[in-house]
Amino acid sequence: MEQELLKNNFERHGFKTSFFDTKEAALAYLKDQISGKKVAIGGSVTAQEMGLYEALSEKNEVIWHWKKAGRETLMEARSAEVYITSANGVSKTGELVNIDGITLNIVDTAGIHDTEDIVEKIGVTKAMTTISDADLILYIVDGTCALNDDDYRIMDALQGKKVITLINKNDQNLVVDKLGITLKLETKILEISAKEGTGKDDLHDLLKSMFFNQELTYNDELYITNLRHKSLLYDTRESLNKVLESIDMGMGEDFFTIDLMSAYTSLGKIIGEELEDDLVNKIFAEFCMGK
Numbered sequence: 001m002e003q004e005l006l007k008n009n010f011e012r013h014g015f016k017t018s019f020f021d022t023k024e025a026a027l028a029y030l031k032d033q034i035s036g037k038k039v040a041i042g043g044s045v046t047a048q049e050m051g052l053y054e055a056l057s058e059k060n061e062v063i064w065h066w067k068k069a070g071r072e073t074l075m076e077a078r079s080a081e082v083y084i085t086s087a088n089g090v091s092k093t094g095e096l097v098n099i100d101g102i103t104l105n106i107v108d109t110a111g112i113h114d115t116e117d118i119v120e121k122i123g124v125t126k127a128m129t130t131i132s133d134a135d136l137i138l139y140i141v142d143g144t145c146a147l148n149d150d151d152y153r154i155m156d157a158l159q160g161k162k163v164i165t166l167i168n169k170n171d172q173n174l175v176v177d178k179l180g181i182t183l184k185l186e187t188k189i190l191e192i193s194a195k196e197g198t199g200k201d202d203l204h205d206l207l208k209s210m211f212f213n214q215e216l217t218y219n220d221e222l223y224i225t226n227l228r229h230k231s232l233l234y235d236t237r238e239s240l241n242k243v244l245e246s247i248d249m250g251m252g253e254d255f256f257t258i259d260l261m262s263a264y265t266s267l268g269k270i271i272g273e274e275l276e277d278d279l280v281n282k283i284f285a286e287f288c289m290g291k
Contacts, residue, residue, distance in 0.1 A: 007019075023049070023050045026050065027050050027051070027052065027055055030052070030055075030056065030084075031055055031056065031058075031059075034056060034059075034060060034082055035059045035060065036059060036060065037060050037061070037080075037081045037082050038060070038061045038063070038079065038080045038081045038082070039056055039060045039061065039062045039063065039080055039081070039082045039083075039084065040062075040063045040064070040076075040077035040080035040082070040083045040084070040252075041053060041062065041063070041064040041066075041083075041084045041085070042083070042084065042085035042252045042253055047064075047084060048066065052084065053066075053067060060082075063076050063077045063080060065077070071258065074255075074257055074258060075258075077255065078251075078255055083251065083252045083255070084252075085252035085253060107130050107134070109123075109126065109127035109130050109131070128157060131157055131158065131161065134161065135162065135216060136161075136162045136163075136164065136210070136216055137158055137161050137162065137163045137164070138163075138164050138166055139154065139155075139158060139163050139164070139165045139166065139185075139187065140165075140166045140168055141165060141166065141167050141168065141176055141181070142168055142169060142176070143167040143168055143169045143170060143172070143174040143175070143176045143191065144169050144172050144173065144174065144175060144176070145175065145176065146175060146176065146177065147176060147177055147180055147181070152184065155181070155184045155185045158185055158187075159185070162210075162215065162216065163185060163186070163187040163188070164187065164188050164189075164190065164203070164206065164207075165181055165185070165187045165188070165189045165190070166190055166191075166192050166199070166203070167189060167190065167191045167192065168192055168193065168194055169193060169194075169195070170191040170192060170193050170198065170199065171193040171195060171196045171198065174191070188206060190202050190203055190206065229270050232266045232267070232269050232270050233266070233270075235262075235263075235266040236263045236266040236267055239259045239260070239262040239263035239266065240259070240260075240263050242256065242259040243256040243259045243260055243263070246259070
């Protein structure tokens with residue numbers, strides 16, 4: 001079910017999707033699919049652990065800045081026929097939502113629970129980081145079940161955060177202890193049904209009221225009075241627009257690293273920080289840009 005959902009979401013955005021149980025199966029597939037090509041690899045521990053560079057070098061010209069660092073390698077990678085990259089994790093959803101002029105960045109995290117599975121552990125770690133960075137948490141609880149150890153573990157992680165608790169499945173018999181939630185967590189509680197779509201208007205109204213009552217705040221206005229700073233910000237925007245163009249063309253992270261560095265340099269001139277060449281080369285050599 002999970003793979004099918006991910007497959008549909010990827011293919012909806014134009015990605016052909018294949019799943020493999022082992023790295024050996026994935027490596028065999030790539031060797032079969034890629035032959036006689038100019039291949040570029042992004043900064044990826046996964047690619048390194050798979051032995052991807054060595055395997056594909058048998059029948060292809062492979063460019064990888066982890067093997068040969070520097071700007072020249074990154075520029076050469078732009079002309080590759082095949083580009084291979086990896087992602088640290090996959091979210092089922094992640095979208096911008098606009099509620100009456102208020103723009104919210106919604107991030108769907110993995111569930112927080114004890115697990116021995118390494119992939120699930122990574123997901124839980126990323127979820128904890130997201131919680132730490134978030135301005136507001138929508139905590140979804142299965143209303144048809146009693147609170148368990150995982151629920152209390154999550155509520156411990158939410159201490160000190162602004163939280164709206166959504167009691168799901170209110171179209172069924174609710175047994176969850178709402179008093180237990182309020183005793184453990186400072187939160188507003190709404191009952192919803194994701195299946196029936198009930199409760200959405202209540203959530204919509206609550207989010208608006210939290211902003212208008214300044215329980216949540218954001219600042220979308222910035223005034224620039226220095227002409228030099230204004231010019232540098234225009235340069236930054238131009239570089240970032242090039243990054244967006246690369247993304248729209250389906251290029252990987254390493255393709256637009258140079259434009260990102262240009263944007264960083266322009267901003268650095270405003271705050272008095274500039275990258276030196278030896279630091280740039282060190283970044284190119286040792287880090288996966290963009291992560």
